[in-house]
Amino acid sequence: MTAILIGILCTIGALAILIAAIGILRMPDFYLRLSVTVKAATLGGGLLLLCAAFYFPDEVSVTTKALAIIFFLTLTAPVAAHLIARAAYFIGTEQWKGTVRDDLAGMYDKETHTLGSGKESGGD
Amino acid sequence: MTDNTLIFPVLVHLFTAIVTLFFWRKTVSQRVISIMGSVVAMGVSIELFAKVWTGGILTLQAAGWDAPFGISFVADVFSSSMVLLTSFSGFAVSLYSATGVARGRMLYGYFPIFHFLLMGLNGAFLTGDIFNLYVWFEVIIIASFVLMTLGGRKAQIEGSVKYMAMNILASTFFLTGIGILYGITGTLNMADLSLKIGALENRKLVDITAIFFVIGFGIKSAVFPLYFWLPSSYHTPPSAVAAVFGGLLTKVGIYALFRIFTLIFIPDDFLSTLLIVLAIFTILTGTFGAVIKNNIRRVFSYLIVCHIGFMIGGLGMYSEIALTGALFYLFHDILVKTNSFLIAGLIRKLRGTMNMDKLGGLYAEYPLLSLLMAIVLFSLVGIPPLSGFWPKIYLFEAGFMDHHYLLIGAIIIGSFATLYVITNLWAKVFWKDQTTATGEELLTDDFKPMTRFRKALLVTPIAFLAAITLYIGLGAENITLVVQHIAREMKDPSPYVEAVLGTNVSP
Amino acid sequence: MLAAVLSGLIVSILYIPFGKYLKDRLSICVSFLPIALFAYFASFIPTIRDGGHITFHYPWVPSLGINLDFHLDGLSLLFSLLITGIGSLVFLYAAPYLKGHRYLDRFYAYLSLFMAAMLGLVLADNVLLLFIFWELTSISSFFLIGFNNDNADSRKSSLIALGITGGGGFLLMAGLILMGHLSGSYSIQEMLGANEYLKGHALYGWILALVFAGAFTKSAQFPFHFWLPGAMKAPTPVSAYLHSATMVKAGIYLLARLNPVLGGTDYWMYPLVIIGGVTMLYSAFHSLFRTDLKAILAYSTIAALGILVFLIGIGTPESLLAASVFILVHALYKASLFLTTGVIDHETGTRDVTRLSGLRKVLWPLSIAGILAALSSAGVPLTFGFIGKDLIYEATLHTVGVLPIVLTALALLTNVLVLYAGFLAGIKPFTGPLPQNLTQVHLPNALMWGAPLVLALLGLLFGCLPFLADDALLNPAAHAMLQAPIGTSLKIWHGFNTVLLLSGITLVSGVLLYVIRKPSQRSLASIERFNAWSPRHLFGKVAQYSKAFSRRYTHTLHNGFLRVYLLRIIVFAVLLLAFRLFTGGPIRLTLDQLSPVSVYEIIVAAILIAAIFLAVTTSSRLTAVVATSVIGYCICLQFVFYSAPDLAMTQFSIDTLTVVLFVLVLFRLPPFLNLANRLTRIRDWTVASAFGAVISLIAIQVLNQPFDGAVSRFYGDNAYTLAKGKNVVNVILVDFRGFDTLFEIVVLSIAAIGVFSLLKLRLNASEKE
Amino acid sequence: MEIVLVLLIGILYASGIFMLLRRSMVKLLIGLTLLGNGANLLIFLLGGITKGKPPVIDTAAKLFTDVYADPVPQALILTAIVISFGLQAFAIVLLKRVYVLVNSDDLDDLNTPEEEDI
Amino acid sequence: MNSTILKTASNYLLPILLLFSIFLLLRGHYHPGGGFVGGLIASIAFVLHSFTHGTDATLRLLRIHPGSLIPVGLGLAALSMFAPMLGGQPVMTGLWLEEPLPVIGMVGSALFFDLGVYLVVVGVVLTILFTISQYSE
Amino acid sequence: MTLSAYIDYVILPILGLSLLLVFIRLVRGPSVVDRVVALDLLITIGVSVITVYSISTQKSTLIDVAMILALIAFLGTIAFAYYLEKRGRK
Amino acid sequence: MVKQFLMNLLLAFIWVALTGVLYYTNFLFGFAVGFFLMWLMNRNESDHRYFTRVPKIIGFFLYFLYEMIKANIQVAYDMVTPKFFMKPGIVKYPMNAKSEVEINLLSTVISLTPGTLILDVSEDRKVLYIHVMYLKNKEQFIQQIKDGFERKLLEILR
Ligand code: NA
Numbered sequence A: 001m002t003a004i005l006i007g008i009l010c011t012i013g014a015l016a017i018l019i020a021a022i023g024i025l026r027m028p029d030f031y032l033r034l035s036v037t038v039k040a041a042t043l044g045g046g047l048l049l050l051c052a053a054f055y056f057p058d059e060v061s062v063t064t065k066a067l068a069i070i071f072f073l074t075l076t077a078p079v080a081a082h083l084i085a086r087a088a089y090f091i092g093t094e095q096w097k098g099t100v101r102d103d104l105a106g107m108y109d110k111e112t113h114t115l116g117s118g119k120e121s122g123g124d
Numbered sequence B: 001m002t003d004n005t006l007i008f009p010v011l012v013h014l015f016t017a018i019v020t021l022f023f024w025r026k027t028v029s030q031r032v033i034s035i036m037g038s039v040v041a042m043g044v045s046i047e048l049f050a051k052v053w054t055g056g057i058l059t060l061q062a063a064g065w066d067a068p069f070g071i072s073f074v075a076d077v078f079s080s081s082m083v084l085l086t087s088f089s090g091f092a093v094s095l096y097s098a099t100g101v102a103r104g105r106m107l108y109g110y111f112p113i114f115h116f117l118l119m120g121l122n123g124a125f126l127t128g129d130i131f132n133l134y135v136w137f138e139v140i141i142i143a144s145f146v147l148m149t150l151g152g153r154k155a156q157i158e159g160s161v162k163y164m165a166m167n168i169l170a171s172t173f174f175l176t177g178i179g180i181l182y183g184i185t186g187t188l189n190m191a192d193l194s195l196k197i198g199a200l201e202n203r204k205l206v207d208i209t210a211i212f213f214v215i216g217f218g219i220k221s222a223v224f225p226l227y228f229w230l231p232s233s234y235h236t237p238p239s240a241v242a243a244v245f246g247g248l249l250t251k252v253g254i255y256a257l258f259r260i261f262t263l264i265f266i267p268d269d270f271l272s273t274l275l276i277v278l279a280i281f282t283i284l285t286g287t288f289g290a291v292i293k294n295n296i297r298r299v300f301s302y303l304i305v306c307h308i309g310f311m312i313g314g315l316g317m318y319s320e321i322a323l324t325g326a327l328f329y330l331f332h333d334i335l336v337k338t339n340s341f342l343i344a345g346l347i348r349k350l351r352g353t354m355n356m357d358k359l360g361g362l363y364a365e366y367p368l369l370s371l372l373m374a375i376v377l378f379s380l381v382g383i384p385p386l387s388g389f390w391p392k393i394y395l396f397e398a399g400f401m402d403h404h405y406l407l408i409g410a411i412i413i414g415s416f417a418t419l420y421v422i423t424n425l426w427a428k429v430f431w432k433d434q435t436t437a438t439g440e441e442l443l444t445d446d447f448k449p450m451t452r453f454r455k456a457l458l459v460t461p462i463a464f465l466a467a468i469t470l471y472i473g474l475g476a477e478n479i480t481l482v483v484q485h486i487a488r489e490m491k492d493p494s495p496y497v498e499a500v501l502g503t504n505v506s507p
Numbered sequence C: 001m002l003a004a005v006l007s008g009l010i011v012s013i014l015y016i017p018f019g020k021y022l023k024d025r026l027s028i029c030v031s032f033l034p035i036a037l038f039a040y041f042a043s044f045i046p047t048i049r050d051g052g053h054i055t056f057h058y059p060w061v062p063s064l065g066i067n068l069d070f071h072l073d074g075l076s077l078l079f080s081l082l083i084t085g086i087g088s089l090v091f092l093y094a095a096p097y098l099k100g101h102r103y104l105d106r107f108y109a110y111l112s113l114f115m116a117a118m119l120g121l122v123l124a125d126n127v128l129l130l131f132i133f134w135e136l137t138s139i140s141s142f143f144l145i146g147f148n149n150d151n152a153d154s155r156k157s158s159l160i161a162l163g164i165t166g167g168g169g170f171l172l173m174a175g176l177i178l179m180g181h182l183s184g185s186y187s188i189q190e191m192l193g194a195n196e197y198l199k200g201h202a203l204y205g206w207i208l209a210l211v212f213a214g215a216f217t218k219s220a221q222f223p224f225h226f227w228l229p230g231a232m233k234a235p236t237p238v239s240a241y242l243h244s245a246t247m248v249k250a251g252i253y254l255l256a257r258l259n260p261v262l263g264g265t266d267y268w269m270y271p272l273v274i275i276g277g278v279t280m281l282y283s284a285f286h287s288l289f290r291t292d293l294k295a296i297l298a299y300s301t302i303a304a305l306g307i308l309v310f311l312i313g314i315g316t317p318e319s320l321l322a323a324s325v326f327i328l329v330h331a332l333y334k335a336s337l338f339l340t341t342g343v344i345d346h347e348t349g350t351r352d353v354t355r356l357s358g359l360r361k362v363l364w365p366l367s368i369a370g371i372l373a374a375l376s377s378a379g380v381p382l383t384f385g386f387i388g389k390d391l392i393y394e395a396t397l398h399t400v401g402v403l404p405i406v407l408t409a410l411a412l413l414t415n416v417l418v419l420y421a422g423f424l425a426g427i428k429p430f431t432g433p434l435p436q437n438l439t440q441v442h443l444p445n446a447l448m449w450g451a452p453l454v455l456a457l458l459g460l461l462f463g464c465l466p467f468l469a470d471d472a473l474l475n476p477a478a479h480a481m482l483q484a485p486i487g488t489s490l491k492i493w494h495g496f497n498t499v500l501l502l503s504g505i506t507l508v509s510g511v512l513l514y515v516i517r518k519p520s521q522r523s524l525a526s527i528e529r530f531n532a533w534s535p536r537h538l539f540g541k542v543a544q545y546s547k548a549f550s551r552r553y554t555h556t557l558h559n560g561f562l563r564v565y566l567l568r569i570i571v572f573a574v575l576l577l578a579f580r581l582f583t584g585g586p587i588r589l590t591l592d593q594l595s596p597v598s599v600y601e602i603i604v605a606a607i608l609i610a611a612i613f614l615a616v617t618t619s620s621r622l623t624a625v626v627a628t629s630v631i632g633y634c635i636c637l638q639f640v641f642y643s644a645p646d647l648a649m650t651q652f653s654i655d656t657l658t659v660v661l662f663v664l665v666l667f668r669l670p671p672f673l674n675l676a677n678r679l680t681r682i683r684d685w686t687v688a689s690a691f692g693a694v695i696s697l698i699a700i701q702v703l704n705q706p707f708d709g710a711v712s713r714f715y716g717d718n719a720y721t722l723a724k725g726k727n728v729v730n731v732i733l734v735d736f737r738g739f740d741t742l743f744e745i746v747v748l749s750i751a752a753i754g755v756f757s758l759l760k761l762r763l764n765a766s767e768k769e
Numbered sequence D: 001m002e003i004v005l006v007l008l009i010g011i012l013y014a015s016g017i018f019m020l021l022r023r024s025m026v027k028l029l030i031g032l033t034l035l036g037n038g039a040n041l042l043i044f045l046l047g048g049i050t051k052g053k054p055p056v057i058d059t060a061a062k063l064f065t066d067v068y069a070d071p072v073p074q075a076l077i078l079t080a081i082v083i084s085f086g087l088q089a090f091a092i093v094l095l096k097r098v099y100v101l102v103n104s105d106d107l108d109d110l111n112t113p114e115e116e117d118i
Numbered sequence E: 001m002n003s004t005i006l007k008t009a010s011n012y013l014l015p016i017l018l019l020f021s022i023f024l025l026l027r028g029h030y031h032p033g034g035g036f037v038g039g040l041i042a043s044i045a046f047v048l049h050s051f052t053h054g055t056d057a058t059l060r061l062l063r064i065h066p067g068s069l070i071p072v073g074l075g076l077a078a079l080s081m082f083a084p085m086l087g088g089q090p091v092m093t094g095l096w097l098e099e100p101l102p103v104i105g106m107v108g109s110a111l112f113f114d115l116g117v118y119l120v121v122v123g124v125v126l127t128i129l130f131t132i133s134q135y136s137e
Numbered sequence F: 001m002t003l004s005a006y007i008d009y010v011i012l013p014i015l016g017l018s019l020l021l022v023f024i025r026l027v028r029g030p031s032v033v034d035r036v037v038a039l040d041l042l043i044t045i046g047v048s049v050i051t052v053y054s055i056s057t058q059k060s061t062l063i064d065v066a067m068i069l070a071l072i073a074f075l076g077t078i079a080f081a082y083y084l085e086k087r088g089r090k
Numbered sequence G: 001m002v003k004q005f006l007m008n009l010l011l012a013f014i015w016v017a018l019t020g021v022l023y024y025t026n027f028l029f030g031f032a033v034g035f036f037l038m039w040l041m042n043r044n045e046s047d048h049r050y051f052t053r054v055p056k057i058i059g060f061f062l063y064f065l066y067e068m069i070k071a072n073i074q075v076a077y078d079m080v081t082p083k084f085f086m087k088p089g090i091v092k093y094p095m096n097a098k099s100e101v102e103i104n105l106l107s108t109v110i111s112l113t114p115g116t117l118i119l120d121v122s123e124d125r126k127v128l129y130i131h132v133m134y135l136k137n138k139e140q141f142i143q144q145i146k147d148g149f150e151r152k153l154l155e156i157l158r
C-alpha cells in the first residue's frame, strides 16, 4: 500500500523534474527557463522527499528532515530565482522576441540598483 | 614503550602558536612568548633526543590504539635529531625575528604561523603514519605560503605563486602515492607498510608507487628537474622566513625521502640509479645557478639545490657509509643554511641591499661580525675542519666503494663551485670597499642606530648557530656516532618496525 | 706536540678579543711563538739524526679514522724548522714593515693561523688530517693575499689563488680518500705497507691524477702556476713566507711524503718529470722578461718548484737528496731575496728593477744579504746553492737511457735562467750608480734588514759547512722520502767531473746573460703579446665560457615561466612512470570482481566528463567556475552512490564555498585570453593525456591487487564498542585518526590568517624585512 | 563501475594537468582543483568501492550486520578535501592579489626582473 | 544586495541554519555530520546574512571578530586531545562520561574536539569570506 | 517489481535523463545566468536523486546529504547573483 | 492567537507522550484532537480567529496545490508540443500587502505557481514586478492575482 503510494508520488515527482529539465532546455529565453524550472523542480523535489518521509516512518528524524528540506526548498527557491532574475536583468539578458510587455524597463536606477515603483511622485 | 614526551615538541609549538594567536596585535608579548616557546621546545627536544639516544626507539600510539590502527608516533635517533636541529634553528630564527621582522608582519600573524610551521616540521619528523605525514606536510606548506606572502610585495607574490603551484602539485603526487599504497596494502602505518611492501610480489607496482614519492618529495626537496620553485621564491620573503625555509623546508623533503626510501621502499637498482642520476643533475644545476647570481639570497638558493644533490646522492648509493655521509651533510646543512639566510638578512640590515655588486666594506666596518659570518660561510663551503667537510669524506668513500665516480665528480664540482661562490661573495661583500661599490650613493645602515639590546637580538642567533656549527665541525666524532647509528638504523629497519608494531610481530 | 701545532691557531683566535691591544708596540711579542716553536723542533734534531722518529696520537674523530696523529721524521722536521725558522724572521720583519697598519692584528692572526696550518700539514701522519691543514693553508693564504682588500687586483688575485688551490684541494681530497679507501687506513705509516697493493690497483692512475692535481695546483706547476705571480699582491713578508718558502712547498712535501707510497713507477715518474721540467723551463724563461722584482722572484720560485717536482719525479736517492737540499737552499735564498725586495719596496716605493740601482750605498747591510742570496741562487761555490746545483746535476746524470742528456740539458738551461733571475733580484738593485731620486733612502729598522741577512748568511754557512745540515736534516729528510738510507752525503768538492763542468757552464753562461741582457719594459711588452696563449688567459677563458654556459643553462632551464616548469615536472613523471609501467610484465585486468554499472551512474559520469571538458575549453571565467562546481557535485553524487555520505556532504559544502570564494574574487578580471598557440596546446594535451593514461593504467594495476581490509575491519568492529560512535568515518576522524583532523583544522586556521594578512597587511616603506 | 571510475580519474588528472600548463592563474587554480578531485577519487577507488552500504552502524545495532564500505579512504579523503580547501582559499586570494598587482591574471605578467631584487 | 525579499528571507534563514548546524555538530559521532559540516553550515548562515545586510552588519551581529574563534576552537580541540596526557594516558585517548546526557547523548572528549573543530571552521570561513568582501567593497 | 527496483530502473534513469538535459543547457548557456540557473536545477535534481537513492538502498543516512545539499545550494546561487549584480554595476 | 497555537501543540505532545507512539501520523492526530477539544471549549467570542484560520490555511494550501498542478500541466503541455503558445511579459503589480512577511509569502506563492515569477519588489514596497508566461491581458491578470492569492493570503495573515 505504502509502496504503491510512494511509487505514484515518485513517478509524479520524477516527471515534474523531467518537465523542468525539458523546460530549461527548450524555453526560448532566460526568464522563461527560470520560470519553468523553479516550480517544477520544487514540486518534483518536494514530492520525492515526501516519498522518503513516508518510506522511513519509524525514523522520526528522517521524516522531520524530509519535511524540513521541503520547507527549505519552498522558501528558498523563489528567493533564489528572484535574485538571479534580477541579476540577469541588470546584465541585460535578452528577452524572447515573443515578449509582449516589459514594465520593468527603465525602472532601475543605474547607479544604486534601487527599483522604483513608478508611484513615487503623484501617487497614481 | 609509550611515552608522551614524544609529542611534546609538537605540543609546545602548537600551544605557543595558539597563545600568540590570543595575543594578536600585541607584538611585544608575541615576541616574548615566541622566544620562550622556542626555548621550551629546545628543552623538550634535547630531552627527547637524550631519551632516545640512551633508551632506544620511543613510540606513542595516539589514543592508545595499537598500531597499525591508530596513528603512531615514533622517535628514533633520526627523527629525534631532526627535531633537535629544528629546535636549534627555530630558536635562532625566533630570536632573530624579534628584531629582524617588520612590526607590520607581526601584527598579521607572523609568530603564530612561524610556530605552526615548526610544529608541522616536528610532526613530520615524528609521525609514523604516512597519511599523517601528508597532513604535516600540508601544515608546513600552508604555513610557508603564508609566511612567504606575508607583506605582499610583488616579488613575494610572484615567488609564492610558483612555490604554491609546484608544492600543491607535489602534494598531489604524494597523495596519489598514498592512495596507491593504501590500495595495495590496506594500511597507512609506515612500519606496517615496511613489512607489507617488503612482502609484496609485484615489484613493478612497488617501483611505480615509489616513483610517486620520488616526485612528490623530490619537488619538496628541490631535486632536479623538480626544483624550479626554490630559486623562484627563496629570495623573496623576509630573511627570518627565508632562513627557516632554507634551513628546514627542503630538509623535511629530504627527511621524508630518507625515511620512506629506507623503511618502505628499499632502493633497488632502478631506484638507486634514478636517485644518483637525479643527484648528479641536481648538483650541477645548483652549481650553474649559484655561480652566476648576484644577489646573496639567490646564490644561497641555488646552493641549497646543489647541496640537496649531495644528500640525494648519498641516499641513492644506499650503503651505510653513504647514508652516514648524507645524514651528516643534512645535519650540517640545516644549521648552516638557516644561518646563511640570517646572515643575508643581517647584511641587508647593515646595508639595505643583498645585491653583491652594491655591497661592500663590511669587513672594514664590522670586523667581528664579518668573522662570525666567515665561520658560517666557510662551513658552508666545507673548509676543513668545519662542519661541511666531514660528510664529504663519507660520500667520497661511499662513491669509491660502489664505483659511483660520476657522482664523486659532481660533488667535487659542487664543492668547488661553493668555494668559488662563497669566496667571491666574501671578496665582494666584505672586502671591497663601499665607495667603489656604489660610487657616491651611501646605502642605509639600519643596524648602527639600534640599541645594544636589539643588536644583540640580531647577532646572538647567528652566533648561536655558528657555535653549533663549529661544534659539529670540531666535535665531529660525536656527530659521527649519531649519524652512524642512524645509518645503521636505516640499513636495518627491523628495530623500528618492532618498536611500532610490538615485538610479537615477526619481521 | 698538539700544543705546538695548535699554538698558532690559539694565538690567532686570541687575536679576536685581544688583537687591538697588541696592535703596535707589542706586536713584536708574537714572534716569540715561532721562535719558541723553532727551538722546540730543533730539540728533536738529535733524535732524528740518530735515525729515530716520533709519533704522537690524540684522538679526534676515531670513528672516521681521523685522529690528530703526528709523525715527526726527517722530512717533517726539515719542513717544521723551515716553517718556524723562516716564520720567526718573517714575524720579526713584519712588525716594522707593517708598522702602523690598521689591520696589523689581523695580519698576525692570519700569519699565526697559517703557521699552525703549515706545521700541522707537515707533521700529520693521517692523510685527511694533512688535507685539513692543507686547506687551512689555502684559506689563510687567501686572506693574506687579499690583505689589502680595498685593492681590486688584490681581491682578484686572492680569488684566483684560492680557486686554483682550492679546486686542486677537492681533487686531492678525493685522491686521498681513494687511497685511504683502498689501503684501508688513512695513516700514512700504514699506507706504506699497502704501497704494492695501491700501485697494482686498477685505480692507481686515478689516485695519481687526483694527488697530482692537488700537488701541482698548490705548488704552482704548469699550467696552474699563474696564481703565484698574482699572489705577489700580498704584503712582501707574506710572499717571502708563504709563496716562496713554505706553502707552495706543501705540494712538494706531499709528493715527497707519498713518494714511498705511490712512487717508483713510470706513472709516477713521467708526469712529474715532464710537468716539473716544463714548469721550470717555462717559468725560468718568463722571469727573463719581468721588471717587477716580486714578479721576477715569483717566476723563479715557480721554476724552483718545478725543479723540485722534477727531482722527486726522478726518484733516485741522489735526486731525492738533491730535492731535500734544494728545498732548504731555495727557502733560504728566496726568502732572503723577498725580504730584501720588501725593504727596497718599502724604502724606495718601487719594485721596478729597471729603475733600481746602486742601493748598496744607502742600504749596505741589505746589499750583503741580497748579493749573498743571489750568489746562492746562482750556485757559486761556497754557497749552499752550489751544493744544491751539484746534486741536481748529479741526479739528472744518474738516470738511465737517453734521459740523462735530456734532463741535464733541461736542468742546465733552467739553472742559467734562475741564476739570471737571482742576479736581477739580488745584485742589480745594489750595483751601479745610485739614481738621484733614491739618495734620500735610508736604512730601516734593524729587524728589516737583519732578517734577510740572517737567511743569506745561513746559506753561506751551510755552503761552507754542509755537514751541519746534512746529517741532522737533509739526509733524514731524503731518507723519509725514499724510506731507505740514501748512502751519499753532502760534499763541497766532488773533484773534477761532469758535474763541475756543468756548474761552470751554468755560472759562465748565466753571468754572460746577466751582463748582456738588461731588463726593460719593452721586453716585458714583448712577452705580454703572448698572453692570449698563456695558461692564465686560457683558464680565464675557460672560466668565462663556463660562466656563460652556466648562465645559458640556468636561464634556459629557469626561464621564469611557471607553466614550463610544471610541464617539465609532468613530462619527467610521465616518462618515469611509463618506463616502469611498460617494463617487466603485461598490464592485466580481471573483470570478475568488479561492481555492475547502472544507467544513472553512467549519466553522472558522462556529465562529469562533459563538465570537465567545459571547464577546460570555456572562454568565460565564470563558466569555468560553474563547470568546476558541476564537477564537484558529480563527484559528490558518486560518493553518495558508493556509500560515503560524510564525504558527499563535505565535498558539496566545500565546493560551494569554493564557488563563493571564486565568485567574490573574480570581480573585474578580464576574460580569458587564448594565450597559447595551437602547437603548444597540442603539446600540452599530449603530455596531459599521457599522464592521465598512465594514472589510469596504474589504477588498473592496483585494482588487480588483492586488498587487505584488516584495518577497516578493526574500525568497524570497535567503533561503537571502544570508541562509542556509530558513524565510523566520524569516529576515525575524531578518535582513531584524530590527529589528522586536529592538524587539518590547523591548516584551515593558517589559511584564514594568511588570507587575512594577504588582503589587509600593507607594509609601509620603512618596514623592510 | 570501476572501469568508468578509472577512466574518470584519468580524465580528471589529464585535464588538471592541462589546466596547470596554462598561463592564466584562474585556470591554474581550476587545474589544481581538478587534480585534487582526481586524487580523491583515486583513493576512493583504490580503497575498494561498495555500493549503498555507508559505514554507519544502524541506530539499533552495536555492530555491523552487513558488509560496509571501507571507512578509511573516506576519512582520508575528507581530510584531504578540507586541507585542499584551505590551500585553495588561500590560493584564490593570492589570485586576487596577483590581479591587483599586475591587472591581469596572466602569470607571465607577474615575472619580476632580477634587477628588482633587494 | 539590495533586495527586500532576500532580506526577509535571510532573517528567518539565519536562525534555522544555525539551529541546524548545532544539530549536525552534536550528532556527528552517530550519523553523518560532525563539527566540520556543522561549522560550515553555521558559517554559511552568517555569509548569507552578510550578503544581504553587508559584512559590517554581520560583524556587528557577531559582536566578536570571527577570527578570534580560531584560537578558541584550536585551543579547545587541542586541549581535548592533550588532556588525557595529564592523567598519564596516551595523547588523544577518548575520555567519556559514564552515562549519556539527555538530548546531547554520550559526552566525551570527542565532543569537545568536535566543538573545537566547529568553532575553527566558523572562524576560518567567516574570516576568509569577510576579509575578501571587505576588500572588494 | 519491488519499489527498490522500480526506483533503480525507472525513477533514477528519469532523473538521470533530467540531469543530462539540464546539463546540456548548462553547456549551451548562452548567458552566465542560464548556467547558474542550470546549476541550481542540477543541484535540486541532485537532492532528488539522493533522496530516491536513499529509498532504493534503504539507507536513511543519505537524507542528511540531501539536506545539506538543499541548504547550501541556495548560497551558491546567491553568490552568483551577488557577483553578477556587482559586476553589472561597475 | 499564538497562545492558542502553542496550547494546541502542547496538547499534541501530551497525546504523543500518552500513546507513546513516536510517529508523525500520531502527532498530527494528536494535533487534530487538541484542536477539536480547544474548539469545543472555546467560549471567548473575541478570540475565535484561531479556529477559523486553521481551516483557511488548509483551504489556501489546497487552492495553491490546485493552481500549481493546473498550471504545471499547462506549461508541460506547452513544452512537449513543438510550438510555443506563450506570450511572456513583465507586469507591474500594485500590492495590497504591506509587511515584510506578507510580501514574502505573496511572492513565494506567486513564484511557485507555474507561469508567474517575481522578478523584484520596488524599493517603496508598493509594486511587484512579475514575469508572466501567458499574458493575455494585463488588467485581467492583475485582477486574477488580487482576487486569488493575495486576498486569500491576507485573510489568513491579517
Ligand atoms: Na563528520
Ligand code: NA
Pocket (backbone or CB within 6 Å): A039, G110, G111, G112, G113, G114, G115, G116, G117
Ligand atoms: Na508562477
